[in-house]
Amino acid sequence: MKNRPINNLFIFLVFIFLYLPIIVLVVYSFNSSSMNILFENFTFKWYEEIFNNKELIESFLNTLMVAGISTVVSTILGTMAAYGLYKYNFPFKNLLNSLIYIPIVIPEIVLGISLLSIYTLMRLELGLHTIIISHIAFSIPFVIVSVRSALTRETITYEEAAKDLGASNFKIFKDIIIPIILPGIVSGATLAFTLSLDDVVISYFTAGPGSNTLPLYIYSMIKTGITPDVNALTTIMLLIVFIILTTIAIIQTRKIRKEAI
C-alpha cells in the first residue's frame, strides 16, 4: 500500500462512518424543532429542557451509578482474580480458566436471559441492583483478561526478588505487583466502564419496573420519537469524555517530553 491520498481518504471515510450518527445527534441538539427531522433554527433550549425532564435525569444518574459501582467492584475482583490465577495452583484451575471466558464469547442475549432466569429462581426482585450484579458479571472477565496481559513471566522474578528481600505477601502485592500491573488495571477499568455505559441487551433483561437506565428510557421512547433533550444530554456526555481524553493525552505527552529531557 503506497502512501496515496486515496488511502488517507479511506481512513477518513471509516472515521466519518464511525462518527456520523454522533455528529448528527450533536447537530440536532441545537435544532429548535422537536422532531429531529428538519433543521429549523439554532437553539440552546433543549439543554435547559434536560433539567425539566425528571425521568431523563433520573435514568442518566442511574446509568452512571450502575457503571460506577460495577466498574469499581469488577476491577477489584477481576484484578485479584487475575493475580490469584497467575500465582497459585489449585484443583480444577484449568477448568475455571476456560469457564471465565464464557461471558466474553457467548451472545449477550444468552447471558442476559440466563441471569434473568437465575434471579427468578432465587426469587430476587429485579431492579437496579440486579442490573449492577449483571454488569459486574460480564465485566469481570474483561478485567481479568486485561490485567493478566500485564502479568508476565518477569513479574514472577520481581515477586521472588521482593520475597528474598523479606517482603510479606501483602507488601509484594501492594508495593511490587500493583505498580507493575497498573496499566492493565486502568485499561480493565476503562473497559468495564465503557461496556457498562454501552450495554443495552443485558440491562434490558435484568432491569425491573421503575429501574430506568438511559438505554431503557431511550428504548421506550424510540417508537414514539425521541425528544432533542436526549441529544443534548448525549452531547454533554461526549463533551465530558472529550475533555477527559484530551486531558489524559496532554498529561501523557508532557510526561513523555519530561522523560525525553
Place this chain on the structure above:
Amino acid sequence: MKKKDFGFKTIFILPIVIYTLVLIVLPIIYVLFLSFCTSDSYGGINYQFTIDNYINIFDITYIKMFVKSALIALVTTFICLLISYPFALILRRKSESVKNLATKLIMVPFLTNSLIRTYGWIILLRKNGVINNVLTGAGLIEFPLNLMYNKVGIIIGMVYTLLPFMLLPVCSAVFELDKNVIEAAKDLGAKPLQIFKNIILPQTISGAFNGSLMVFIPSIGYFFIADILGGGKTMIIGNLIKNQFLTARNWPFGSAISIFLIIITFALVKVYKRLGGKIEDLGGL
C-alpha cells in the same frame, strides 16, 4: 507452599470461584435444565421432562428465520472484514503515534450508548432523513431510498455497532506483521494481491477470525438493532429469544434456542483455537 500462605491464597481464589459458580456455571446449567421442561399456557414452567423444545427448533418457520439471521450476520462479518483489512494495511505504514490515536478514536463512540448511536442512524437513514435529503437535494436521486425498515438498515446498524470489534484485532494482527517478509515477497516479484493471499492473510488469520467471532456472534443476538432499523419486520434469533422470554413467556423454548446458540459459539471458538488463536485474545479491546 507454607501454611500461612493459605489465607492469602483463599482471599485471591475464593471470590473468583464463587463468581464463576454462581454467575456463570449455575445460570447456564439452569437454562439447560429449563430447556428440557414444558411450559404451561400461562407462561409458567412445568418440571416435566421433554425434548420437544429442541424438536421445535427444527420447525420450518424457525429454520427459515435462523438462515436469514445467519445470512445477515455473515454479510455483516464480511463487510467488516472488507473495511478492516485495507484500514489496517494503510495504517500499518503510519507512525506509532498516528496508530495510537486511531485506535483510541475507534473506541470513543463506545462511550455513548449503542442505542443512542442506533437512534442517530434513524435520523440519517429514514425516508425524510439526512442522507435522502442530501441525495435528492443534490439531484442524484429522484425519490428517496428505502434505507431502513428492511435488511439494509439492519446490516448498516450491525456493521456500524460491531465494526470496532473487527478493526481492533485485525489492526493488532496486521501491525505485528514483519515488514521484511512483505518486502522479501515484493523482492521475489509477488504482486499486491498475491502478497495479501500468500503472506498477509495466513499470518493474520487468527486475528481476523477473532474479529469475525466478535462480530458474528453478537449480530445474531442484537435484537434492538433489528427492532429499530428493521422496523420489526425482520426477526433475527435475538428477537425470537427475547419474545420467548418477555412476550410469549415460553421460557423452556427460549432456553433451548439459547443452548443451541451456546453450542454454535463453542464450536466457533474451537475452530478459532484450531487456527492458532488464543482464547485470552478474544474481547481484548
Place this chain on the structure above:
Amino acid sequence: MDDKKVLVRLENISKNFNNVKVIKDVSLDIYKGEFLTLLGPSGCGKTTILRMISGLDDVTKGKVFIDGVDVTEVDATKREVNTIFQNLALFPKMTVKENVGFGLKMKKLDKNIIDKRVKEVIKLVKMEGYEDRFPSELSGGQQQRIAIARSIIMNPKVLLLDESLCSLDLKLKKSMQIELKRLQKKLGITFIYVTHAQDEALSMSDRIAVINNGKIEQLDTPENIYKNPKTVFVADFIGEANILDGKVVNVNDGVIKVSLFEGYVIEIETDEKYEKNEQIKLIIRPENIKISKKELINGIEGVVTETTYNGDSTKILVDVPLKEDIKVSTTDDDKYNSSTKVYIKFDSKLIVPLRK
C-alpha cells in the same frame, strides 16, 4: 577460610517437580567466606539447588542448614540469604534508591537509618549520583551494580548469584568478575554462584561443584577439576578434552598398560586398581599432546583435517586410526595445513584414566 567453618550445609536434599526427580540426594558443605560455583549445563538442577538455599523452592526431602540452624521449614523472607537474579529483577517502577532500600523498608527500619545505609552501599558499588534514576535508565553494568547493592545492604550471610553475569558482553563481564571478587573479599560474605560458563567458574571460584542430572559430579578446586576430572562428564564439560577408549592389557604395581588400537600401547601411572582386559576411558587435554611433522618416538602417525587459529594458539584436528579425530592445541609457529602428514604423541603423565 582458615577456620573452615561450615556456613551452608545441604544434607541429602532431593527435589521433585511434578513427580520428576530434578535433584537427587545432594549433600554439600559450603564454608564461610568462600566463593563456590555450581557449574553445569542448563537444566542440570544448579538453579534449583540455589533456590532451595534461598527458600524460594521447597526441598522434597533432606535438610538445609545455614550457620548451623536447620532452615528447611523457614520461609524465604526470613532466611539471612539474598539472591541476585538472572535477569536482576530490579523493580521497574522504583528508583535506584528505592530499590536498594526496599529490603530495609520491609524490615521497618527508621527512615534515616535506611537513607544512611543506602548511601553507604551505593558508594560501595560506585554508583553515587544515580540514586534517583529508574532501572530502565541505567546500562547493563550499572543495573548489575544496583542489583548487588540491593542484596548486600541486607548483610546476608550468603549471597546467591544466579547466572548474573550471563547477559553482559565479554569486556563488561570481565570487569564485573573483578568487581565481584573485590566485594567478596571486602565484605567477607560467602558467595554461591551459579553458571553454565566454565571460564567464569574457573577464574572466580575457590571451589567448583560440577552438577549434572541433579547430582554433584565433582566438588573440587578449579585446578583439580581441570587437571584431574573424576568423571567423563566433567572432563568433557570443563575445557576441551580428547576422550579415548582403551583396553587394559597389563597391570603392574601402579602402572597400567593400555591399548588404544591394534599395536599401540601406552603406559600410565595410576593409584586406581584396574583389572586386565577392562575397557576404560582415557582423558587427554589438547595442550598435552605434542605434534610434529617429523617422526616422533612412540608417536602416532596421522593426517591434519582442520586447523583453527585462535590468536594465542592453534587448534588442529588430526585423523588417526581412532574413532574420532584427536584435538591438538599448539603454540608452535609451524604451519599445519590440511592433509599434512604429522606425528602426535601423548604426554603419558598427564593422561587421566577413568572407569566408564
